[in-house]
Amino acid sequence: MGDPAIIVEGLTKRFGDVVALDDVSFEASVGSVFGLLGPNGAGKTTAIRILTTILRPDAGSATILGRDVVHEAPHVRQQIGLAGQYAAVDVNLTGRENLRLIGRLAQLSRAEFRQRADELLERFDLASAAKRPVRTYSGGMRRRLDVAAALVAHPPVLFLDEPTTGLDLQSRNELWDMIRELVADGTTVLLTTQYLEEADRLTHRIAVIDKGKVIANDTPAALKSALGSTVIEFGMDNSVTASRAEHVLAELPARVERDGTSIRLTSNDGTRLLIGAMHLLDGQQLSPIAVEVREPSLDDVFLLLTGRHAEGDQSGTAPSPTADTG
Amino acid sequence: MSTLLGSKVRPARRRAFRPAHDALAVCGRNLIAFYRVPRLLVFSTIQPLVFVFLFRYVFGGVAALAIPGIPYVDFLMPGVFVQVAVFGAMNTAVGLASDLQSGMLERFASLPMARSAVLAGRTLADLTRNVFVVALMVTVGFAVGFRTHLGVASFLAAMLLVLMFGFAMSWIFAVVGLAVGDPETAQAAAFPVMAPLVFASSAFIPVRTMPGWLQAFASHQPVSATASAVRALVLGGPTRTDLLHCLAWLVGIVIVFAPLGAWRYRHAMSGS
Numbered sequence: 001m002g003d004p005a006i007i008v009e010g011l012t013k014r015f016g017d018v019v020a021l022d023d024v025s026f027e028a029s030v031g032s033v034f035g036l037l038g039p040n041g042a043g044k045t046t047a048i049r050i051l052t053t054i055l056r057p058d059a060g061s062a063t064i065l066g067r068d069v070v071h072e073a074p075h076v077r078q079q080i081g082l083a084g085q086y087a088a089v090d091v092n093l094t095g096r097e098n099l100r101l102i103g104r105l106a107q108l109s110r111a112e113f114r115q116r117a118d119e120l121l122e123r124f125d126l127a128s129a130a131k132r133p134v135r136t137y138s139g140g141m142r143r144r145l146d147v148a149a150a151l152v153a154h155p156p157v158l159f160l161d162e163p164t165t166g167l168d169l170q171s172r173n174e175l176w177d178m179i180r181e182l183v184a185d186g187t188t189v190l191l192t193t194q195y196l197e198e199a200d201r202l203t204h205r206i207a208v209i210d211k212g213k214v215i216a217n218d219t220p221a222a223l224k225s226a227l228g229s230t231v232i233e234f235g236m237d238n239s240v241t242a243s244r245a246e247h248v249l250a251e252l253p254a255r256v257e258r259d260g261t262s263i264r265l266t267s268n269d270g271t272r273l274l275i276g277a278m279h280l281l282d283g284q285q286l287s288p289i290a291v292e293v294r295e296p297s298l299d300d301v302f303l304l305l306t307g308r309h310a311e312g313d314q315s316g317t318a319p320s321p322t323a324d325t326g
Numbered sequence: 327m328s329t330l331l332g333s334k335v336r337p338a339r340r341r342a343f344r345p346a347h348d349a350l351a352v353c354g355r356n357l358i359a360f361y362r363v364p365r366l367l368v369f370s371t372i373q374p375l376v377f378v379f380l381f382r383y384v385f386g387g388v389a390a391l392a393i394p395g396i397p398y399v400d401f402l403m404p405g406v407f408v409q410v411a412v413f414g415a416m417n418t419a420v421g422l423a424s425d426l427q428s429g430m431l432e433r434f435a436s437l438p439m440a441r442s443a444v445l446a447g448r449t450l451a452d453l454t455r456n457v458f459v460v461a462l463m464v465t466v467g468f469a470v471g472f473r474t475h476l477g478v479a480s481f482l483a484a485m486l487l488v489l490m491f492g493f494a495m496s497w498i499f500a501v502v503g504l505a506v507g508d509p510e511t512a513q514a515a516a517f518p519v520m521a522p523l524v525f526a527s528s529a530f531i532p533v534r535t536m537p538g539w540l541q542a543f544a545s546h547q548p549v550s551a552t553a554s555a556v557r558a559l560v561l562g563g564p565t566r567t568d569l570l571h572c573l574a575w576l577v578g579i580v581i582v583f584a585p586l587g588a589w590r591y592r593h594a595m596s597g598s
Binding site (some may be wrong): 049053055056088089091093097102105106133149 | 351438
């Protein structure tokens with residue numbers, strides 16, 4: 001672990017009766033990617049809004065490169081870039097005008113922000129659309145422009161709020177590569193995600209948050225080894241057979257959980273586990289009506305950590321592809 | 327340090343006039359929307375044009391009876407100038423509400439820019455637009471027979487007063503826009519603020535023709551005060567009282583609503 005770039009201590013934020021963040025603490029080291037993983041409404045965006053000085057916490061403190069986000073907000077703003085679901089680009093401006101505006105407001109000189117805008121348009125494959133109003137851009141193009149806008153002032157600390165939500169696979173992979181490139185160059189990245197796979201592939205450390213609380217803070221490897229690399233789910237036709245199957249499968253070297261008529265096995269050796277499980281079930285004349293073998297999802301993390309399913313609408317293992325022609 | 331994407335620790339730039347620099351940047355950005363989305367400009371010019379034709383040619387004959395001594399069109403146009411300035415100021419509510427909804431204000435809040443630039447840039451842009459709209463209405467006014475009775479300097483002073491009044495009204499509408507937070511509601515919410523001020527005023531008809539209970543409001547409210555001051559500058563007659571009355575409203579509105587707007591802005595950023 002290097003020096004901490006982001007230190008969060010006891011951060012608490014309420015909106016009326018809703019506790020959005022409840023005593024949240026974590027640290028992210030310089031030149032690393034830190035992931036905040038959680039379902040919709042867990043408090044991830046609230047954390048980002050506080051760390052980017054948009055919102056003040058009710059209690060607790062946070063520093064970015066040693067500067068307090070409340071008391072030294074103007075300093076913090078010179079060190080950060082923000083992109084994500086709530087930080088917009090102006091749809092009436094062209095891509096180039098958007099980047100120039102951000103550059104101007106980030107106090108770059110005229111020569112600097114003009115050059116920087118063109119560099120980033122080129123790098124994010126938007127040069128040919130530079131003179132078009134953003135309202136004509138596809139979703140993927142807007143997202144790329146949004147990330148480019150966050151990079152205009154070369155910020156040493158970058159905040160990406162669900163950067164890949166709604167992106168197709170190719171755009172997602174490109175963005176991941178770009179984030180890796182930034183980090184290789186010394187940038188610290190804090191990103192929020194609903195996807196375990198994204199957190200696993202990209203981050204050095206993950207804090208899992210649920211209902212405003214950090215319920216785990218570990219490396220992706222440690223989180224996964226606790227979780228098992230493969231999840232096998234059997235669907236049985238009724239709860240009696242499901243109960244019998246749970247009993248039979250309990251002797252396998254895996255974590256076994258039953259939820260209604262479905263039984264979930266988690267292990268690091270998926271293939272052998274599947275063979276063993278089929279063998280045992282067949283021996284008892286138990287026939288599953290459905291079998292699924294997959295990587296663990298955010299929902300599995302939540303089941304492991306909290307004993308209940310993730311709340312919020314999505315818990316897939318990867319961003320769902322959507323149309324993107326850009 | 328040299329790579330395209332990588333970070334660079336920059337020395338904090340000290341800019342002597344940062345609030346002005348940032349306000350102009352935001353203002354310029356807002357002005358781009360006006361020529362790229364022409365409907366924004368058309369909306370605020372078609373309506374006053376309809377009013378000019380309505381009052382000049384449809385009600386003009388009746389209205390003239392209430393105003394002996396001068397052509398009704400000369401009475402009408404100063405009122406129309408004030409009306410268009412108020413209509414233009416309503417855009418401040420719509421513009422801020424859509425920036426709030428789209429997340430643009432959040433983006434601004436994370437940048438090392440002057441906090442005041444969001445509101446100043448918005449009201450300056452709407453003032454700039456009002457310059458064009460008022461100039462257009464002046465042209466239309468002369469085309470339908472309006473004539474100024476005093477010199478050019480006096481007329482320009484009157485137009486300056488109109489624009490300053492629109493700017494002051496922008497601060498009222500800024501509070502409205504930030505309080506509601508989406509452009510459609512902002513449009514709807516601005517209307518009941520605008521309507522009594524513009525219609526229950528001396529903008530189109532002398533206040534003395536109204537029922538007594540309405541006169542009490544209509545004679546003292548800011549649109550009437552401004553219309554009277556503008557008429558005094560354009561048509562002649564005693565100007566001092568009307569002008570002071572109008573300037574008192576201008577200053578009073580800004581003193582009350584600029585801090586209220588700043589407060590609503592901070593509130594809007596900390597809510598939701």
